[in-house]
Amino acid sequence: MRWRPRRGSLSAGPPPAAILLRGRRAARGAAGRHGEGPGAVEPLPAARRATLSGGRARCEAAVVQRLLLESRGAAAEGVERHHGGGGGGGEGGGRDFPGAAAAREELDKELPVLKPYFVQKPELAGKTGTGMRVTWLGHASVMVEMDELIFLTDPIFSQRASPTQLMGPKRFRGPPCTVEQLPKIDAVMISHTHYDHLDYNTVTSLNERFGSELRWFVPLGLLDWMQRCGCENVIELDWWEENCVPGHDAVTFVFTPSQHWCKRTATDDNKVLWGSWSVLGPWNRFFFSGDTGYCVAFEQIGKRFGPFDLAAIPIGAYEPRWFMKYQHVDPEEAVRIHIDVQAKKSVAIHWGTFALANEYYLDPPVKLNEALERYGLKKEDFFVLNHGESRELSTNDGFE
Numbered sequence: 365m366r367w368r369p370r371r372g373s374l375s376a377g378p379p380p381a382a383i384l385l386r387g388r389r390a391a392r393g394a395a396g397r398h399g400e401g402p403g404a405v406e407p408l409p410a411a412r413r414a415t416l417s418g419g420r421a422r423c424e425a426a427v428v429q430r431l432l433l434e435s436r437g438a439a440a441e442g443v444e445r446h447h448g449g450g451g452g453g454g455e456g457g458g459r460d461f462p463g464a465a466a467a468r469e470e471l472d473k474e475l476p477v478l479k480p481y482f483v484q485k486p487e488l489a490g491k492t493g494t495g496m497r498v499t500w501l502g503h504a505s506v507m508v509e510m511d512e513l514i515f516l517t518d519p520i521f522s523q524r525a526s527p528t529q530l531m532g533p534k535r536f537r538g539p540p541c542t543v544e545q546l547p548k549i550d551a552v553m554i555s556h557t558h559y560d561h562l563d564y565n566t567v568t569s570l571n572e573r574f575g576s577e578l579r580w581f582v583p584l585g586l587l588d589w590m591q592r593c594g595c596e597n598v599i600e601l602d603w604w605e606e607n608c609v610p611g612h613d614a615v616t617f618v619f620t621p622s623q624h625w626c627k628r629t630a631t632d633d634n635k636v637l638w639g640s641w642s643v644l645g646p647w648n649r650f651f652f653s654g655d656t657g658y659c660v661a662f663e664q665i666g667k668r669f670g671p672f673d674l675a676a677i678p679i680g681a682y683e684p685r686w687f688m689k690y691q692h693v694d695p696e697e698a699v700r701i702h703i704d705v706q707a708k709k710s711v712a713i714h715w716g717t718f719a720l721a722n723e724y725y726l727d728p729p730v731k732l733n734e735a736l737e738r739y740g741l742k743k744e745d746f747f748v749l750n751h752g753e754s755r756e757l758s759t760n761d762g763f764e
């Protein structure tokens with residue numbers, strides 16, 4: 365069955381821009397720009413956007429980086445630590461893990477880590493018919509099964525989100541499974557390069573297991589890094605560009621905007637693009653926001669590709685607001701993204717795994733439910749899963 369647009373056709377944009385990328389299937393125009401908050405998404409040449417080196421974005425990123433490093437004393441360690449890091453402990457709590465759960469028993473009670481269904485029943489993976497299934501693998505890592513494909517978002521199976529496994533933010537809830545226990549994965553989408561979203565050990569493990577059978581969808585500027593990891597089947601895309609998994613033309617992966625930034629080393633500020641992903645299949649549509657501040661891009665994405673059957677939206681790492689708000693939404697803004705992209709359901713991500721910000725570790729779902737109530741939405745409209753837990757969504761309605 366061929367994919368047919370429900371609304372907001374992929375071809376509705378301006379004519380294709382100049383071909384700048386390797387391996388892409390088609391370019392669509394109307395690229396947006398990382399702006400200075402809500403209301404600022406406007407065209408900017410791709411080459412310039414990918415190498416923002418002297419502009420405001422870099423200044424903001426540098427200020428935030430310095431503030432974060434200073435606030436946690438990470439600078440003394442001489443390594444880049446994403447979002448300042450915390451989590452000096454590991455499973456069982458840590459010395460600077462906000463509102464630390466001192467005991468492993470409390471964590472097991474509040475944030476249980478379940479074995480995903482596919483560890484016991486691998487034969488069920490991918491068998492979702494016209495419906496879809498989502499499994500939360502911790503932080504921003506989700507496994508989505510829809511339209512005869514299985515894909516992962518920002519997979520991280522390592523203990524630390526850091527250039528080294530010797531130091532840096534350590535997860536206080538372990539991954540619910542190993543790379544070896546995963547079913548066959550068709551595609552991985554990467555939203556940006558921060559260590560809690562792009563993990564070298566996870567990338568190389570996935571590549572070792574699946575090799576060139578696995579298609580990597582990555583932001584503009586990341587192709588070389590992926591190839592240095594040994595990955596061969598990599599597609600890098602600019603905002604609004606699309607591609608697909610070979611042999612599965614009916615499902616379109618579109619790299620869409622978000623408001624964030626990129627950094628892994630002292631000199632690579634924003635040399636790689638950041639963004640969200642819209643996956644458009646014949647039966648289902650999935651949206652992954654990546655890390656983001658709240659901005660007008662989500663309304664544009666909703667108008668163009670909505671409604672989505674499921675969106676994965678971050679609800680954690682948002683305090684203090686005065687500097688987090690430009691890069692990480694809070695639960696209320698997460699609900700606004702859910703509304704803006706026209707998601708029928710959303711799953712909460714980016715919480716309960718790494719201590720990256722100042723809020724109490726159990727606050728995000730509480731605040732999410734308060735926000736849902738304020739917007740007249742139900743808990744099941746924007747649900748929270750346990751680590752390793754799956755949710756099945758039945759066939760969407762209203763699709764011809």
Ligand SMILES: [Zn+2]
Nearest residue numbers: 556558624655
């Ligand atoms: Zn980030």
